[in-house]
Structures are given as structure tokens and as C-alpha cells.
Amino acid sequence: DTGVSQNPRHKITKRGQNVTFRCDPISEHNRLYWYRQTLGQGPEFLTYFQNEAQLEKSRLLSDRFSAERPKGSFSTLEIQRTEQGDSAMYLCASSLGQEGYTFGSGTRLTVV
Amino acid sequence: EDQVTQSPEALRLQEGESSSLNCSYTVSGLRGLFWYRQDPGKGPEFLFTLYSAGEEKEKERLKATLTKKESFLHITAPKPEDSATYLCAVTNAGKSTFGDGTTLTVKP
Numbered sequence: 001d002t003g004v005s006q007n008p009r010h011k012i013t014k015r016g017q018n019v020t021f022r023c024d025p026i027s028e029h030n031r032l033y034w035y036r037q038t039l040g041q042g043p044e045f046l047t048y049f050q051n052e053a054q055l056e057k058s059r060l061l062s063d064r065f066s067a068e069r070p071k072g073s074f075s076t077l078e079i080q081r082t083e084q085g086d087s088a089m090y091l092c093a094s095s096l097g098q099e100g101y102t103f104g105s106g107t108r109l110t111v112v
Numbered sequence: 113e114d115q116v117t118q119s120p121e122a123l124r125l126q127e128g129e130s131s132s133l134n135c136s137y138t139v140s141g142l143r144g145l146f147w148y149r150q151d152p153g154k155g156p157e158f159l160f161t162l163y164s165a166g167e168e169k170e171k172e173r174l175k176a177t178l179t180k181k182e183s184f185l186h187i188t189a190p191k192p193e194d195s196a197t198y199l200c201a202v203t204n205a206g207k208s209t210f211g212d213g214t215t216l217t218v219k220p
Contacts, residue, residue, distance in 0.1 A: 004155075033207065042116075042199055042210035043156070056206050091155050098203060100146050103155030 004104035006092050012110045013082055020078045021107045025094030032075050033101065034067055035091040043091055049075065082111045114139040116211035118200055124217045125190055133185040133214045135200030145183050146208060147176050148199040156199055190218045 005024040013019050025032050031050050035043035046065065047057045051072035064082075069075040079086055089108050093101035117136045125131055137145065144163055148156035160169040162178040169176045173194065175186040185198055197215045201208040 035210075040212065042118075042201075042212045045207045045209065048207050093155070098143055098205075100144075100148075100158035100161050101156070101208065102158065103148075105153075105155050 004092055004094055004102050006090075006104035006107050008107060009105065010108050010110075012112060015084060015111055016081055018078065018080045019082060019109065020076055021090055021092075021109075023075045023077070023092030023104060024073075025075070025092070026102055029094035029096050029102070030072070031095045031097065032069055033093045033095070034075070034077050035093065037089045037091055037106070038087075046077070046090075079109075082109075084111045087111045114202055114204065114209040116200055116202055116209055118198075118211035118214050120214060121212070122215045122217070124219065125187075127191055127218055127220050128189045130186070130188045130190070132187070133198055133216070135183040135185070135211060136181060137183070137200070137202045138181075139202045139204055139209070141204045142202060143205060144203050145178055146201045146203070147174075147183070147185055148201065150197045150199055150213065159198075187216070190216070192218045192220050194218050 007022045033048040034046040037043045047067050049069040064080045067077045089106040091106045093103040095101045115138045119134045144161050147159040150156040160176040165180045167178050173188050177184045195218045197213040199213045201210040
């Protein structure tokens with residue numbers, strides 16, 4: 001197993017465009033998490049799945065953000081109508097139950 | 113709402129100069145406290161899980177301890193390769209809530 005894989009590593013998009021990120025977790029892990037991180041800040045929770053069920057979504061997350069995890073395997077995070085404030089590192093992590101997370105290397109989004 | 117506060121924000125040490133990082137937390141029903149290391153441009157790397165007050169974990173030059181209100185990450189005789197941001201996180205039944213980290217710089 002090569003760990004948690006995220007694609008793309010970098011994404012530059014124009015304001016108003018839609019973007020989609022992909023995360024492939026460790027296959028044995030049943031939980032998958034999405035976090036967002038800006039410079040100098042800790043990771044901020046966005047949403048998480050247990051198998052294919054989305055169990056929690058941050059109240060701070062606008063309706064422009066949506067995530068899916070079909071069949072409990074890989075996950076996608078879509079941001080519609082991007083804004084400059086969406087520029088950040090988007091981190092995916094997976095875990096087995098409530099053990100410590102294994103993070104991917106992240107997708108850095110720049111909205112211009 | 114769960115909260116995590118880490119101090120100091122930044123710490124500069126000379127190689128071999130031991131010190132401690134602090135993580136204060138409030139959480140409704142602690143299921144675990146985690147320490148991670150994060151290098152620039154990379155995702156956090158898991159270091160330790162602590163579950164109950166009084167518990168301690170060690171790995172090389174790092175030792176993590178836990179009380180009912182805070183956790184400490186002790187770094188003994190650090191080396192330049194220990195330079196990184198150290199993140200603390202708490203979890204209840206679901207997600208983890210992270211602090212903003214302590215950025216450690218170890219000068220040779």
C-alpha cells in the first residue's frame with residue numbers, strides 16, 4: 001500500500017470555475033476525512049465518511065462544497081463557483097476507526 | 113465546541129537544547145489526543161495517540177504526556193532534522209479538531 005494518494009497536487013483555476021479533487025485512501029481504512037489548511041493555521045475540518053456514508057459536514061462549509069465516496073472507496077471533493085477565499089491546501093486523510101490519521105500530500109488550490 | 117490551543121507559536125532551539133511544546137484542550141468526551149509532525153508542503157505525519165490522563169508515549173527524542181486539560185510534547189536533545197511544525201488534535205466520537213501548531217526550528 002502506497003498510503004493516501006491525492007490528485008492533482010496543484011490546481012490553479014479562475015474565480016467562478018468548478019474544481020474537483022480526488023483522494024484514494026488506504027484500502028483497509030474505513031474512515032475518510034477532508035480538511036482544509038491555510039498558511040500558519042491548523043487543518044480545518046470539512047467532512048468525513050465512514051465507508052460510503054457521509055457522517056458529518058462542517059457547519060462552516062457552504063453549499064458550494066460537496067463530497068462523495070461511492071462504494072466506500074475513493075472520494076471526490078467538488079467546489080462550485082470558486083472564490084479567492086477558497087485558495088488553500090485541501091488535505092485528505094484516512095483511518096481505521098478512531099486511530100490516528102494517515103494524510104495525503106494534499107492538493108494546493110489557487111483561485112485567481 | 114472542541115478547542116485546541118498550542119503554545120508557543122514558534123520555538124527556536126540550538127541543537128541539543130531540550131524543551132517542551134504545550135497543547136491545551138477542551139473537548140466533550142475525549143476519545144484520543146494526537147500529535148502530528150508536518151513538514152512544509154506536506155500533509156501531517158502521525159506521531160502519537162494518548163487516551164487517558166497519565167499516559168506517556170515515546171519515540172526517539174520525542175515524549176508525549178497527557179493530563180486532563182493539556183498535553184506536552186517534550187523534545188530531548190533535538191537535532192536540525194526535528195525542525196517542523198508540530199500539531200496537536202483531539203477527537204470525540206467523530207472528527208479531530210486541530211490546533212494551529214508550534215513551528216520548531218533547531219539550529220546546528
